[in-house]
Amino acid sequence: MNDAPRAPRVAFFGLLGSGNLGNHGSLDAMLAFVRTHHPEAELSCVCSDPEEFERQYGIPAVAITWYQAHGPGGSRLGSVARKVFGKAADLVRMPRLMRDYDIVIVPGMGVFETTLEVRPWGWPYALFLMSASARLAGAKTAFVSVGANVARERSLRRLYAGAARLASYRSFRDGYSRDAMRQMGLDTSADEVYPDLAFGLPEPAAAGRVERAERVVGLGVMAYRGTNSDRHRAEQILDEYTAKIVDFARRLVDQGYRIRLITGDPSDLVVVEAVYADLRRTRPDLVEKRVLSEPAETLGELMTQLAEVDLVVASRYHNVLSALKLSKPTVSISYGTKGDILLEQMRLAEFRQPIRGLDVDLLMEQVRALELRAPSIVSVMRERNAEYVADLERQYDVLSAALFGTTRSVVVTEQGA
Structure with missing residues (x-):
């Protein structure tokens, strides 16, 4: 009989695969953390464009919503009908999807923001439904170094605060974001502030000033x-x-x-x-x-x-x-x-x-x-960048304990074994 613990099933969740470099930068940093310190984890993604995501990362992916998975109809009326049906279908689809994961990570990004156009029954609804479904399925959910601002619409405030409230772990990329969520009704007294995850990405080898005649x-x-x-x-x-x-x-x-x-x-x-x-x-x-x-x-x-x-x-x-x-x-x-x-x-x-x-x-x-x-x-x-990197390393220790129930482990190469 094999008593070895099953590898944790980890899903990244977000508006990924659509070409937004900022969103993918946050994912890249979190992906490097999981692969380096928890290499046993089975990875997948729930995102807005699974085909493009799989092409870039080689990680299995599924669409966030039924509508994204099936596409628009052949006419404007058909597309509207599909969207309406999709909202109802997602009430069944999302809970089933969340049963396949032990940990769901929302890696950074401005997931609780309204600085650009956002409709309540789009991303905010999907985010809330994911959090509620993960809670019902017994999966741990983490919002890691995310951004927020105070939403004007009551529906947005309720969806955002509700999604965050159901999470197992939360941190914000600045004090303004944490305070915004508090103003929207979330108890943030236990939530920490860490830098944006992208500050943890490695610098390119040529990161320095190159002398030239033209600026x-x-x-x-x-x-x-x-x-x-x-x-x-x-x-x-x-x-x-x-x-x-x-x-x-x-x-x-x-x-x-x-x-x-x-x-x-x-x-x-x-x-x-x-x-x-x-x-x-x-x-x-x-x-x-x-x-x-x-x-x-x-x-x-x-x-x-x-x-x-x-x-x-x-x-x-x-x-x-x-x-x-x-x-x-x-x-x-x-x-x-x-x-x-x-x-x-x-x-x-x-x-x-x-x-x-x-x-x-x-x-x-x-x-x-x-x-x-x-x-x-x-x-x-x-000097500030060095501080940010150290802060993110501390957060990784916290995440390992909160999500994986362990301290961080590191992949050992043959040379170092």
Whole structure:
């Protein structure tokens, strides 16, 4: 008779496989922790695009919802009918799915946020249903270094607080997120704050300043369309933001900078294309020499690109985080408090602007000031990054005890055996 304990069945849960590099960066960090310190675990994923996820990671995956698994109908009416049926079907499907796991991990991400458009019966409903189903199935659920803000809609507050309340473990990536969940009705007195998981990713080998004649700016763009309350003018918001980014890129080129365009989601390519189109029209002799854009499939690849720049101006949260992780002087064009917090923690609070009302003149002044202060800024950033890595290591010890019932073990190679 074999009395050996069964390997824990671990599922990662989130909006993964859709191409969002920030979400995948958090997953990559958590995946490395589980594989290194709990190699016996059987891994799988419940995500928004299982086919793409399996292609990237080689890990079995299933769709979060019935609708994602079966796809839209052949007409608008058919798609609406499928969505309605899917919500009911998920009440049966999700509990059955959760029976296959012992541990469900939500790895970082802004899972309790409303800084971008989110509908109650989409992601928030799926998140709550997962937590409730995992609790019924006896699986442990962990929200690890997640982000949050106070939702205006009562339905969102109830779904988010309910999902978090049912978890076995919770931690938040900053005090603002923890306080937001408290304001939404969750008792957070036992919850800890740890850095964003992406701060635990390894740095690329070339992460350092490369001496060159031309200065290089990493320009991180996003297809920003506002929040739930802006649905009626989402395209106008995107057009206004894009026009200012195009203006900024043109000024950088005129002042002798090279630009490396950075994205974080496939939707951001619309802004990249606008920058290229403008420069090909207005600066045809400079665009190919001064502007570079390459696709990145992972946050690690994006960091490799950022390692080659001198400073960064970015909008997406994880573009800003990646730059700070590499101790790159950074200006944040912020669409939420989370971006402001990152810069405050790095003592760069003066180098930020809200994405609404972006001032291009001020942005150019911030770039010049950042260059002048770069040497002193970088030393502070490196100290802070070392602290973040140590904090995340402490969280991994806590997670091992809370989820696996053990202290961390480490894979022993033949050489070290």
